[in-house]
Amino acid sequence: MVMLAPPTRRPPDATIGVVDRSPVRVLVVDDLPPFRRAVAGVIAVVDGFVLAGEATSGEEALGFLDEHAVGMVLMDVNMPGMGGLEAARRIRGRHPDVTVVLLSVNDTEELPREAMAVGARYRHKDRFGPDELEALWKDGGSAGS
Amino acid sequence: MEGRGVRRLLAGLRGHEIIEIGAPEWERLRTYVQVDLAGVAVAALWLGVLWAGGRREGWLLGIVALLLVMAAFLVRAIRLIRGYRRFAAVVVFALSNWVVAVAVTSVAPFALGTLTLAVLLPVLVAVQHMNHVRLSAMLGATMLVGTALVVVGSVTPGVGLEETVPKAVMDALAIVFIPFITVLVSLAAWQNHRMLVARAEALRESRARLVAAADRERCRIERTLHEGAQRRLVAAAEQARQARRLLGVAPGRAGPLLARLSDDLQEAGAELRDLAHGIYPPQLGQHGLETALRAAARHAPIPTAVRADGVGRYPPEIEINIYFCLVEALQNAVKHAGDQATAAIALQDRNGLSFDFRDTGVGCEPGLVRGGTGMTNINDRLGAIGGTLTIDTRPGGGLRLHGHLPRSALESAGVQRSRQEQGGAVLDALHAVWRLVARLYTNLQRSTHPHPLQYIATGLWTILGVVLGAGTVALALFSGAQVPWLLALAGGCGTVALLIVVALRTVKGDRVEPAIGLSAGITWCYAFTLTVLVPAALPYATLVTVSPVLLSVAFLRRRRFKAIMGGTVAAAVAVTLAGRLLPGVGFRESAPRWLVAGVVVALVVLGLTRASYLAWHNHVMLVARAEALQESRARMVAAADRERREIERDLHDGAQQRLVAAAVQSRVAQRLVDCDPGRAAPALARLHDDLSEAQAELRGLAHGIYPPHLAESGLEEALRAATRHSPLPVVIRARGLGRYPPEVEINVYFCLMEALQNAGKHAGEGATVTIDLCGRDGLSFDVRDTGDGGHPSLIRSGHGITNMYDRMGAIGGTLTLETGPGAGLRLRGYVPGLGAGTRGTL
Numbered sequence: 001m002v003m004l005a006p007p008t009r010r011p012p013d014a015t016i017g018v019v020d021r022s023p024v025r026v027l028v029v030d031d032l033p034p035f036r037r038a039v040a041g042v043i044a045v046v047d048g049f050v051l052a053g054e055a056t057s058g059e060e061a062l063g064f065l066d067e068h069a070v071g072m073v074l075m076d077v078n079m080p081g082m083g084g085l086e087a088a089r090r091i092r093g094r095h096p097d098v099t100v101v102l103l104s105v106n107d108t109e110e111l112p113r114e115a116m117a118v119g120a121r122y123r124h125k126d127r128f129g130p131d132e133l134e135a136l137w138k139d140g141g142s143a144g145s
Numbered sequence: 146m147e148g149r150g151v152r153r154l155l156a157g158l159r160g161h162e163i164i165e166i167g168a169p170e171w172e173r174l175r176t177y178v179q180v181d182l183a184g185v186a187v188a189a190l191w192l193g194v195l196w197a198g199g200r201r202e203g204w205l206l207g208i209v210a211l212l213l214v215m216a217a218f219l220v221r222a223i224r225l226i227r228g229y230r231r232f233a234a235v236v237v238f239a240l241s242n243w244v245v246a247v248a249v250t251s252v253a254p255f256a257l258g259t260l261t262l263a264v265l266l267p268v269l270v271a272v273q274h275m276n277h278v279r280l281s282a283m284l285g286a287t288m289l290v291g292t293a294l295v296v297v298g299s300v301t302p303g304v305g306l307e308e309t310v311p312k313a314v315m316d317a318l319a320i321v322f323i324p325f326i327t328v329l330v331s332l333a334a335w336q337n338h339r340m341l342v343a344r345a346e347a348l349r350e351s352r353a354r355l356v357a358a359a360d361r362e363r364c365r366i367e368r369t370l371h372e373g374a375q376r377r378l379v380a381a382a383e384q385a386r387q388a389r390r391l392l393g394v395a396p397g398r399a400g401p402l403l404a405r406l407s408d409d410l411q412e413a414g415a416e417l418r419d420l421a422h423g424i425y426p427p428q429l430g431q432h433g434l435e436t437a438l439r440a441a442a443r444h445a446p447i448p449t450a451v452r453a454d455g456v457g458r459y460p461p462e463i464e465i466n467i468y469f470c471l472v473e474a475l476q477n478a479v480k481h482a483g484d485q486a487t488a489a490i491a492l493q494d495r496n497g498l499s500f501d502f503r504d505t506g507v508g509c510e511p512g513l514v515r516g517g518t519g520m521t522n523i524n525d526r527l528g529a530i531g532g533t534l535t536i537d538t539r540p541g542g543g544l545r546l547h548g549h550l551p552r553s554a555l556e557s558a559g560v561q562r563s564r565q566e567q568g569g570a571v572l573d574a575l576h577a578v579w580r581l582v583a584r585l586y587t588n589l590q591r592s593t594h595p596h597p598l599q600y601i602a603t604g605l606w607t608i609l610g611v612v613l614g615a616g617t618v619a620l621a622l623f624s625g626a627q628v629p630w631l632l633a634l635a636g637g638c639g640t641v642a643l644l645i646v647v648a649l650r651t652v653k654g655d656r657v658e659p660a661i662g663l664s665a666g667i668t669w670c671y672a673f674t675l676t677v678l679v680p681a682a683l684p685y686a687t688l689v690t691v692s693p694v695l696l697s698v699a700f701l702r703r704r705r706f707k708a709i710m711g712g713t714v715a716a717a718v719a720v721t722l723a724g725r726l727l728p729g730v731g732f733r734e735s736a737p738r739w740l741v742a743g744v745v746v747a748l749v750v751l752g753l754t755r756a757s758y759l760a761w762h763n764h765v766m767l768v769a770r771a772e773a774l775q776e777s778r779a780r781m782v783a784a785a786d787r788e789r790r791e792i793e794r795d796l797h798d799g800a801q802q803r804l805v806a807a808a809v810q811s812r813v814a815q816r817l818v819d820c821d822p823g824r825a826a827p828a829l830a831r832l833h834d835d836l837s838e839a840q841a842e843l844r845g846l847a848h849g850i851y852p853p854h855l856a857e858s859g860l861e862e863a864l865r866a867a868t869r870h871s872p873l874p875v876v877i878r879a880r881g882l883g884r885y886p887p888e889v890e891i892n893v894y895f896c897l898m899e900a901l902q903n904a905g906k907h908a909g910e911g912a913t914v915t916i917d918l919c920g921r922d923g924l925s926f927d928v929r930d931t932g933d934g935g936h937p938s939l940i941r942s943g944h945g946i947t948n949m950y951d952r953m954g955a956i957g958g959t960l961t962l963e964t965g966p967g968a969g970l971r972l973r974g975y976v977p978g979l980g981a982g983t984r985g986t987l
Contacts, residue, residue, distance in 0.1 A: 032798055032802045034802050034803050034805075034806035034835065035802055035805060035806045035809070037806065038805075038806035038807075038809035038810050038813070039809065041809070041810055041813040041828065042809060042812070042813055044813075045813050045816045045817055045820075045821070045824075046816075078427060078431060078797075083431065105414070105418055105797075105801065105805060106418075106427065106428070111428075111432075111436075112428070112432040112436040125805045125809075126411045126414050126415065126805055126808055127411065128809050128812075129407070129808075129809055129812030129813065129815075129816075130812060130813060130816045131812070
């Protein structure tokens, strides 16, 4: 089976890392610079990922996605403006192929009940690093899992 | 067996005690309604005995049936109080009084004298339980019902009971019930009087407690930061430096060190997150009360259910206070309810925001709850945002907390709710009636804020008018009929008029208490004399008798108030005896019936207006006395909450993010050490710098929360340390300064910081500031700047100065301000009763 999807398309699970070798373009969204810098550092050291851009709010991220091809969005939950949850819901609505990973310093059960329905995946900010990023992509599954 | 059943019935009727901390209101309201119920029961019993004793007449049974209806109303009111529906309870109580009064009077007009006061009673009870709008509607209703009652009693013939019922029975009913209702009126006034004093005291204490709690918390946060995250950061920066060194000499050991570092940073981040969470849970600001409470419930050691109905978003000061109230309640349940207990939290937004917290724990004696700090805290917090708390517990019966934030409190905080209150149109109409009456009355008084002396003077003028009128009529009749006693009556009226003129001169002085005493004496004599001469004026006389006790509510001290209460009841007995047993001068017999009815209606409406206005005045005083304190407390709590949010934001956006980022960076460095060691060194250098910056930021934050110098070395040292970097030159002089209780030191410290900030902002360039501190005979400070000064009223209304006033007020101190354009600003603060070295525990 030959996977011909552009890099913005997430490949089916079985073919990850086998057929499609083009790097995953990642958008980092966080209103605070230290964490954006740290995540950019993670992307730089993990093979198969490339930083597509940085955004400081959900609104900015939506604008970026309309103009650029992105495979994955790493986004903070707690941001001024529309916030990560609403931004994730809109991204999933407009770009269903983009994997959205929401990062939070809180545990997922501390998020509001509707958070589970936005179609994003959740990771703890504290534990994020190169291993976690690789695992995220390898886990595959539907982006909303 | 039977006895126990009766006891259980009585206990069920009463319900278990409702506990309120500070200024209890519900319990009093309930006691009050119960006393009224007891009165009704006695009346019904009496009539029942009469019926059983041989007077098998239908009217007796009719009145008994009416009284039983009233008793049902009152039982309903008691149940409403148990359901925390105070307004509805007062309305039901009022309706029961009014319906029965009008119905009984229409059947038996001779009961008018007995029931006039019963119409007034509900509004006096309502004074402390209602807001302005509701109370004015209630006053409007009282005026309407009172007028209807007197018209019905004076105009309708009744069913002819006067002929069938023996006079002795009617007299006995009046002689028992008029003093009984007077006692109830006096008790209502007494409760209003006590509430006036208690509310101010409770507010003052609660403000001091809230300020102390906020300061204690500052101290705790500073300690936690200092001993936890700050130390961890120092160690982490050192580890990053070590790892960088190892890269050159032993690269194999750098990897494990970095792994440990990332674990340490993760732990430090978690610790900081817990701290920030305790200060102000981030979910609260982001997702609102319900989500934040669900998160808190999930972490609670006992199973806790959260239910919310119609709850939306509210201003932060409301959300944070309700959140902390419920978290405190939950902590309390975890501590005391026992292992098997469960808890349930219900939030509801209907006619205001309310919460209901119940646990299935072991409960306790009500007295224990009242003395506990947890419940006092909840009560203070809720009170500060305009809410009320009631507690319901008994051994073995769990604990129930009910908090209510009325719609008016939500609206004044800017929350808009479109739902219209039930019966809004009726409320508006009654409100309009009272506005009309009040406007007529204040025009008569010629002042919207009458002084008690003015009340007394208008009362005396009214009596003078009545006396002179009666004297003139007596003289005119004498000229026609030549009856000697008419001449004597005219002479008596003239003497009383002279006495009143003398009293009016006395009242002109400024001493309120003797003036009230004098006017009470004259008022009672007037009521008595009037009833002796014209027994038909008994309904009016009962209203006149209670006016001194209503006037005294806001002006007399406890002992004198009790004396006035005693006088009122004695006067009521005398007036009733005179009205029922003496023949009078034959006004009713000689004058035409329409004239008698007209005079009685006019007099009763006049008396009712005056009594209602006194009730309104008491309400205004009750609110006004507490208003300044209430506002000050609300400001302090709002400031403390704002500060919490700021600290949480600072921690979350600053140190916590840096720690999380550093943990991620350390993992990146670890990966680089393994696969690309050349890029690892710069990454480690960046990590080290980031950690040092985070450390400096955290130190600055902790210092701003609670200056460490203050606890360690006292006020003078802390001030010197703080002013070292001040933009204006500051001179500090201290004499006889020692150590003081921490709440005094911290509040004086922040006052002085505020003064310095103020000077930095407004004094202008080139100004200097001098601070004099003196520890002799209390603690005083004197801050002067050589700046531009300003208009005193402008400065006094400033945010900074208000904050200083509140802080000094909270520790029992005073603050004075002297300034003028071009004259600089001078602030003097004084905290009395502190010797140097009186350091206590916070």
